[in-house]
Amino acid sequence: MNSNPPGAGIVEWAVVGSDIGPLLLAATGTGLVSVAFHADARVREKALMQLAARLGAEPVEVLDPISGAGRLAEPARQLDAYFAGALREFTLPLDWSLTTGFHRRVLHELDDSVPYGSVVGYGDLARRVGEPGAAQAVGAAMGANPLPIVVPCHRVVESDGGLGGFGGGLETKRVLLALEGVLPQPLF
Numbered sequence: 307m308n309s310n311p312p313g314a315g316i317v318e319w320a321v322v323g324s325d326i327g328p329l330l331l332a333a334t335g336t337g338l339v340s341v342a343f344h345a346d347a348r349v350r351e352k353a354l355m356q357l358a359a360r361l362g363a364e365p366v367e368v369l370d371p372i373s374g375a376g377r378l379a380e381p382a383r384q385l386d387a388y389f390a391g392a393l394r395e396f397t398l399p400l401d402w403s404l405t406t407g408f409h410r411r412v413l414h415e416l417d418d419s420v421p422y423g424s425v426v427g428y429g430d431l432a433r434r435v436g437e438p439g440a441a442q443a444v445g446a447a448m449g450a451n452p453l454p455i456v457v458p459c460h461r462v463v464e465s466d467g468g469l470g471g472f473g474g475g476l477e478t479k480r481v482l483l484a485l486e487g488v489l490p491q492p493l494f
Contacts, residue, residue, distance in 0.1 A: 317363045319354065320371040321345045322382050325389045325485070326478045329455075332357055332365060333377035337399030340452045343474035360404055385455065391485065394422035396456045404452040411435045412447040417457045423486045427465040449473050455482065 317339070319332040330345035330353050331338065339361070342353040354365050371378035372386070380398060387393035402410055415434050420426045428448075432440040448459040454474060460482040464470045472479035483489040 315363055317357055317361055317365040318368045318371075318377045319357070319365045320368040320378050320382070321350065322371060322378075322385065324385060326474065326481050329385065330354075331371070331378050331381050331385075333381065334361065334363075334401045334403075335377070336401035336403070338377075338381045338453060338456060339401035339404060341454050341456060343454065343478060381456070388455070389485070398456060400453060400456070405447075405450065408435075408437070408440070408443060409447040409450055412444050413451055413453075413457050413459075416459065416462065420458060420461045422458075423488060425461045425463045425483070425488055428462055428470065429465055431462060445471065458482075461486075461488075 315335050317332055317334055319330060321328045321330050323329075327343065328345040330340070330342040330350055332340040332353075340353065340357060342349055345353070357365050368374060368376050368378050371382045373379075384393055384396050384398060388396070402413075405413055412431060412435055416426070416431060419434065428441040428444045429438070432438055432444045437443065444462070448462050449471065451457055451459045451473070454460065460472060460474075460479045462470065469476055469479055469483075480489055484491045
């Protein structure tokens with residue numbers, strides 16, 4: 307019997323550039339498992355330690371993910387296309403093993419029903435998963451999203467029109483929503 311958690315095995319990771327700074331991408335044999343914002347040395351170290359602990363495998367760095375044929379080639383290509391404005395829907399296999407229960411239900415609903423260029427309120431998303439009083443719990447699920455951008459937690463906003471919080475920082479959320487045409491582009 308295999309005692310490793312789902313998604314165990316080789317975990318490949320790389321840091322790729324983006325319009326919002328360096329992103330750490332990690333993938334298992336199942337699919338993309340993690341995207342981490344602002345992937346400086348401190349963030350990388352913390353993210354890699356968490357991946358090793360949660361997935362039961364030491365992550366292996368991929369030095370050139372885009373030109374390679376490894377697990378990160380397609381996620382890196384699709385993220386490049388997204389930031390270039392040429393991709394509106396990610397078509398990647400995802401490894402959901404870093405999220406469970408209510409959080410996983412909320413993230414699946416978000417991924418399935420909130421398309422590019424639109425937003426949803428925390429309370430609305432709570433109602434969609436059958437938990438109408440769980441707006442704050444939806445916020446916690448967004449904060450724990452292991453696959454931001456690809457599973458678009460930046461599209462979840464406050465019911466009064468406020469941006470709400472965001473694990474990548476509010477400026478990052480503004481940039482992503484402007485890219486998708488929800489907010490105006492900054493003047494400079």
